[in-house]
Amino acid sequence: MLAAIWAQDENGLIGKDDKLPWHLPNDLAFFKSTTENNTIVMGRTTFEGMGKRPLPNRRTIVLTSDANYLADGVEVMHSLQEVLTYAESFEGITFITGGAKVYQEFLPNCSVLYRTVIHESFEGDTYFPPVNWEEWTMINISEGLVDDKNVFKHSFETYQRKAN
Template sequence: MKLAMIVAIDLNNGIGKGDDQLAYISADLKRFKNLTTGNTIVMGRKTFEALPKGALPNRRNIVITRQAEYDAPGADIVNSLEAALDICQNDEKVFIIGGGEIYNTFLPQTVELYLTIIEHTFEEATVFFPEINWDEWNINNEEGPFIDEKTRLQYSYKNLIKK
């Protein structure tokens, strides 16, 4: 199993405000869909609850929560990092999709990072991606910068592979 993370971060590693994303960039959402479709995605409960239509189609959805009786239609529910990894053993690629606590927990085991770097600092950010030690990663691919027509935000993509 190959463990990957996919995330959009601002210049301070901000990823969210409360239970929502900092920005909605259409091309980034399409990239997310293209990369994760056909794979397993793992997320925390708050990230699952922020999905507008529930479980994402054409992907195996796994939700990690401490709530014993939690129900997430269309998703497998687990209570720990270990349980999530156990039920993914036979999956070729598993994407960690958030939120902050889940990213922090899984980062040591992650071998690929798919970053969208938004060239902006969101003062209202309350959730952050862990600090990246760039010495541990090789840049596999870079694209951009691009400008989102709707938000006017400049962003770029960086795909990293652990050394």
């Protein structure tokens, strides 16, 4: 199964200078618990923005058009089809984790979306691509806990693609 997971502000902003424009430990914990023991797929720029470190307890696939790209602890793939073929044979969930171009490329193939909405507006340069929400049904929503470490109001939403 192919799914997308991301956090955005009220305007769909997902990044600034190849990093998250906010610090929200609750969302990081949600990302970790949702993606652990599965596969995550990200573009090269996103991977390098994370310090070129694969996340523990996940298989990491870096998608790049650079045929010579190498990085420790990750698998490198070069096409949408290569990732789709992998996802079809993988028993767990293959999560698309960014950036914007990678989300746009894979969104038509996703069957589940995990979206964290941070109920604020931030400055940044990267937005999640448009989603036709008529193709999706919200199957879960929960409000995130606001506290000293998580100062922004936020909610966790899960959507499933409607049957054709």
